[in-house]
Amino acid sequence: MCATCGCSDTDRELDTGLQPEHEHEHEHAHPHEHGHQHAHEHSHGADAPTHTHTDTPGRTIRLEQEVLAKNQLLAERNRGWFLAREVLALNLVSAPGSGKTTLLERTAHDLAGKVALQVIEGDQATAHDAERIRAAGCRAIQINTGAGCHLDAAMVGRAIEQLRPPVGSVVMIENVGNLVCPALFDLGERAKVVIVSTTEGEDKPLKYPHMFRASRLMLLNKIDLLPHLRFDVARCIACAHEVNPQLAILQVSAQTGEGMQRWYGWLHGELERQSVLAAV
Amino acid sequence: MHELSVTQSIIEICAERAEGAKVTRVTLEIGTLAAIMPDAVRFCFELCADGTALQGATLEIIETAGQELKIRQMEVM
Numbered sequence: 001m002c003a004t005c006g007c008s009d010t011d012r013e014l015d016t017g018l019q020p021e022h023e024h025e026h027e028h029a030h031p032h033e034h035g036h037q038h039a040h041e042h043s044h045g046a047d048a049p050t051h052t053h054t055d056t057p058g059r060t061i062r063l064e065q066e067v068l069a070k071n072q073l074l075a076e077r078n079r080g081w082f083l084a085r086e087v088l089a090l091n092l093v094s095a096p097g098s099g100k101t102t103l104l105e106r107t108a109h110d111l112a113g114k115v116a117l118q119v120i121e122g123d124q125a126t127a128h129d130a131e132r133i134r135a136a137g138c139r140a141i142q143i144n145t146g147a148g149c150h151l152d153a154a155m156v157g158r159a160i161e162q163l164r165p166p167v168g169s170v171v172m173i174e175n176v177g178n179l180v181c182p183a184l185f186d187l188g189e190r191a192k193v194v195i196v197s198t199t200e201g202e203d204k205p206l207k208y209p210h211m212f213r214a215s216r217l218m219l220l221n222k223i224d225l226l227p228h229l230r231f232d233v234a235r236c237i238a239c240a241h242e243v244n245p246q247l248a249i250l251q252v253s254a255q256t257g258e259g260m261q262r263w264y265g266w267l268h269g270e271l272e273r274q275s276v277l278a279a280v
Numbered sequence: 281m282h283e284l285s286v287t288q289s290i291i292e293i294c295a296e297r298a299e300g301a302k303v304t305r306v307t308l309e310i311g312t313l314a315a316i317m318p319d320a321v322r323f324c325f326e327l328c329a330d331g332t333a334l335q336g337a338t339l340e341i342i343e344t345a346g347q348e349l350k351i352r353q354m355e356v357m
Contacts, residue, residue, distance in 0.1 A: 058304060058357035063297060065351045067289050067308075149282055181282035184315055210315045 071185055074153035077186025081160065082171070086278040088271045089171040091187050093211060094195035095204070096177030099221045101129045103195065103254040104172055107267075108138035110260060115271070116169035120159045122151040122176045129174065139163065150181035153188055170271065179208035189273060191216035198222045200228055202236035209243040217248045217266060224253040283320035286349070287328045290321075294354050295333045301356035303334045308341050311348035318343060 066072070082089045101121075108117050118139040121129040130142035141159045141242040145152060156173060156272050165171050173189060175182040183192075196204055199222060205212040212218070220233065220241055233251070240247050250266065252259035294303050312319050318341045325339045342352065 058355050060355050061297060061352045063293070063351045065293055065297075067286055067293070067351060068347045070289065070293075093307050148285065150285075152285070162298075180315070184282055184286075210313075 008094065063228040068184070071153045074157055075186035078153055078157055078160065079190075080188075081273070082188060082190070085165065085276050086275045087165050087171055088169075088267070088274045089173060089180070089187070089189045090270075091173045091189035091192045092195060093173055093175045093179065093182045093192055093215065094177060094197075095179050095200060098177070098195045098197040098200065099254050100174050100177070100195055101132055103219065103221060104133055104138075104174060105136040106173075106254045106257065106260060107263070108133060108136040110257070111154045111264065111267075112116070112137055115267070116166055118163055118165050118169060118171055120151075120156060120163065120171060120173045122155070122174060126175060140273055145176055149176055150185050151175050151187060152185045156187045168271070170267065179204070179211045183208075183210040183214045190270060193217045193219060195219045195221050196223050196236065196240075197234075198231040202232050203239050205236070205240040205243050209252070212240055212243045212247065215244070215247060217250065219263060220249060220251045223251045224256045224258060273274050283316060284324050284328070286316060287321050287324035290325075290351060291328045291332055291334050293351060298333050298354070301333065302318050302335045303354050303356050305338045305340065305355040306334065307352040307354065309344050309348040309350040310338070310341055310351050311346040313345075313346045313347045314349040316349055 006169075035135075056180070072107070081087075092104075094100050104119055111117055119130070119133045119141075121127075121133065121140055121142045122145060123129055123142070124145050124147070125273070127142040130140040133140035141163050143155050143159055145151065145155070151173065160171070173187055175187075192211075192215040194211055194217070196218060198220065201207070205218075220236065223233075225231075226233070237249055240249060248266070250259060250262045252263055254260070290306070290308065294306055294346055308321070310316050310321070321341065322339060329335050337354075
């Protein structure tokens with residue numbers, strides 16, 4: 001290889017490259033004002049190029065830009081908005097059918113008069129979930145993502161503008177049922193809560209590790225069905241802790257209400273922490 | 281398919297930074313832990329680039345070990 005210019009030259013395997021004494025030809029191209037290029041040749045060595053190249057054929061722009069920076073910025077804006085109003089925002093994520101909406105209906109019903117709760121519902125289509133939540137006596141806004149598979153911070157920002165949650169309230173953001181994409185998009189929530197149900201596989205945390213790693217609390221729902229299923233609770237918990245040793249886990253049944261008090265206890269704790277943080 | 285919205289963001293960022301110039305090449309860094317499939321980004325790129333300053337641009341993806349999801353650089357002319 002030619003040490004001066006990097007072109008390959010099989011006749012000179014070892015070239016000290018100190019002086020460009022060698023002579024061979026290179027081909028390169030110049031752009032012209034009329035917008036196309038011509039290739040021509042230069043020799044170097046004794047006959048060094050005599051003309052200068054003023055036109056550069058293209059330029060490289062170093063960006064070093066995080067692709068999700070814009071979402072991150074909007075998420076932080078939402079987070080600041082929530083914090084200033086002592087609003088606890090949680091991002092509820094799960095596979096479709098794990099019982100997120102039922103869990104929220106039950107929570108809205110049980111906490112009515114104690115905690116001001118509102119819900120942002122994300123689904124690809126229909127307002128069914130928002131209607132169910134409203135029927136449970138809770139304010140709800142439906143976001144339809146259309147072809148989208150997740151909510152993003154801009155969507156949530158628009159929803160909170162409409163929702164205007166009061167000081168000290170709780171906003172539950174029910175994400176699109178999907179254990180993959182929502183893990184990537186920060187919405188400005190205080191924590192992600194992942195819901196798994198006993199009708200799913202125990203190894204779900206291992207199959208979708210990103211989501212379980214990103215979450216702070218896991219709710220194992222539908223425990224009322226355990227007598228009818230071959231679901232190994234201990235194995236499921238072990239799988240979850242394998243991908244996220246810090247993950248808190250609560251076993252609940254949104255249907256019967258079993259274990260729900262522990263979930264409300266967790267919510268109260270987070271709500272208190274949010275107002276402490278807001279006061280700092 | 282979050283790769284679609286991620287790719288759209290990539291196109292938006294590059295087109296904005298190109299300030300009207302034509303983008304001929306884009307170099308991305310995608311980490312194995314970024315939960316983004318490089319193949320899916322390649323699939324979406326051509327589609328999303330159509331009709332933008334990035335139409336016909338070459339996409340180069342450098343696969344890294346961490347959580348990177350970054351546009352390293354681009355070439356414009």
